[in-house]
Amino acid sequence: MNSIPPAIYLAPFQGITTFAYREVYSKHFPCIDKLFTPFFTNVQTSGGVALKARELEIISHNQVEVVPQVLSKDGAEMLRFIQFCHERGHREVNWNLGCPYPRVARKQRGSGLLPYPDVVRSILDEVMPASPIKLSVKCRLGYEDDQDIFNLLPVFNEYGISELTVHTRIGKQLYGGQADWAIIPQILENLKIPFVYNGDIFSVEDYLRFTQMFPEVKTLMIGRGLLTDPLLPCKIKGVFEYNLPEQQLKIKRFIEDLYLTYRKQMNDRPQVIPVLKELWRHLSFGFEDPVKVFNCIKKTNTLDDYESGVAKVFSEYQ
Ligand SMILES: Cc1cc2nc3c(=O)[nH]c(=O)nc-3n(C[C@H](O)[C@H](O)[C@H](O)COP(=O)(O)O)c2cc1C
Known part of the structure; x- marks a missing residue:
């Protein structure tokens, strides 16, 4: 290298x-x-x-x-x-x-x-x-x-x-x-x-x-x-040696923080969801079953649905 x-x-x-x-x-x-x-x-x-x-x-x-x-x-x-x-x-x-x-x-x-x-x-x-x-x-x-x-x-x-x-x-x-x-x-x-x-x-x-x-x-x-x-x-850069569950946890924390930041910025309006969907279009390819993972998010229209969709992704997919 x-x-x-x-x-x-x-x-x-x-x-x-x-x-x-x-x-x-x-x-x-x-x-x-x-x-x-x-x-x-x-x-x-x-x-x-x-x-x-x-x-x-x-x-x-x-x-x-x-x-x-x-x-x-x-x-x-x-x-x-x-x-x-x-x-x-x-x-x-x-x-x-x-x-x-x-x-x-x-x-x-x-x-x-x-x-x-x-x-x-x-x-x-x-x-x-x-x-x-x-x-x-x-x-x-x-x-x-x-x-x-x-x-x-x-x-x-x-x-x-x-x-x-x-x-x-x-x-x-x-x-x-x-x-x-x-x-x-x-x-x-x-x-x-x-x-x-x-x-x-x-x-x-x-x-x-x-x-x-x-x-x-x-x-x-x-x-x-x-x-x-x-x-x-x-x-x-070789500065990351975490195992898979630790990697998943880091990504989960990042996505949660991003979601809360957008909510704050958009005063809790559901317009945050289309923005996050665009990101999930890419992020889903990091999971073992990208199509199913993206489907969990794609269908969501309310903040509650989105949160459940994300929870499902992180509990069911690696
Ligand atoms: C949806 C989308 C929006 C983009 N917006 C910009 C942009 O505003 N400015 C820019 O220079 N490139 C933009 N790009 C191009 C990317 O910055 C990058 O050059 C391209 O994806 C190739 O790099 P990659 O193979 O690492 O993804 C955009 C690409 C996509 C798919």
């Missing part, structure tokens, strides 16, 4: 890795090195950003840095967002060039910008000289063509992007197929800024295979693998 444990970042998930999730997750599982917010968009006025300011007021959860993410193709809008974050003490903003959804990509945003290096360049030309804090980028390989990235790397190098996270799929793929590892050496060869790998690390075994192939990559961003097994970063 690569003897130095990697740095591990929490990938952003719209609707799942919320303020409450980031707070409670980083409290229960102190193995994460950076937290990214899901993207902010339509930052039309600084008043518009202020509406979401509660999220942006927090620059760290349990001593772990929070990096706000923006989805935009408008330099002035990005600067407004960056300035707002800077005033609150953030040291970095992340630019989303990876969102694959057609309604986003069609408007040349997210991964829809990847085929247009000249547009990316002109945005950075406006943003970088005026930005008082670091700008990092999270991208895919391209939108339709996995070679798009090679026209962008020189631009990212030239403008001093602080860190480049690459989810090695193209936008059109959404989440189909597998993340491409064969393209990584060519990216590393052409990149002069720090690289963060993202995609399909679901287990310690996946990490070990990855790090054997790419020992020089020291930073990973993990999404679905962590939502499914919240202990994954601790396991990868």
Whole structure:
């Protein structure tokens, strides 16, 4: 194994890795090195950003840095967002060039910008000289063509992007197929800024295979693998040796705490349930019978039902 444990970042998930999730997750599982917010968009006025300011007021959860993410193709809008974050003490903003959804990509945003290096360049030309804090980028390989990235790397190098996270799929793929590892050496060869790998690390075994192939990559961003097994970063770092019942107990406590935090935040309204269902969609894959486990939660509509569903999951499934 690569003897130095990697740095591990929490990938952003719209609707799942919320303020409450980031707070409670980083409290229960102190193995994460950076937290990214899901993207902010339509930052039309600084008043518009202020509406979401509660999220942006927090620059760290349990001593772990929070990096706000923006989805935009408008330099002035990005600067407004960056300035707002800077005033609150953030040291970095992340630019989303990876969102694959057609309604986003069609408007040349997210991964829809990847085929247009000249547009990316002109945005950075406006943003970088005026930005008082670091700008990092999270991208895919391209939108339709996995070679798009090679026209962008020189631009990212030239403008001093602080860190480049690459989810090695193209936008059109959404989440189909597998993340491409064969393209990584060519990216590393052409990149002069720090690289963060993202995609399909679901287990310690996946990490070990990855790090054997790419020992020089020291930073990973993990999404679905962590939502499914919240202990994954601790396991990868080798700081977690608990047996299965102890692992289950840790996850149970985390889920309970998250539930209570949401209840408090939403004044005990049942709107908390759809939010938790989205998480259980992933979490259920960490149990022996994911379909049955998810069914216990999927059907619940009241707080009482939800609590009974969770109790059933933890008493009947490993
Ligand atoms: C429901 C959903 C919401 C997501 N929201 C965001 C987002 O707001 N910003 C972003 O950069 N990526 C977003 N992603 C992509 C993930 O952060 C991550 O890049 C992707 O899941 C691949 O990593 P993984 O294989 O470790 O899960 C989202 C993915 C899903 C499935």
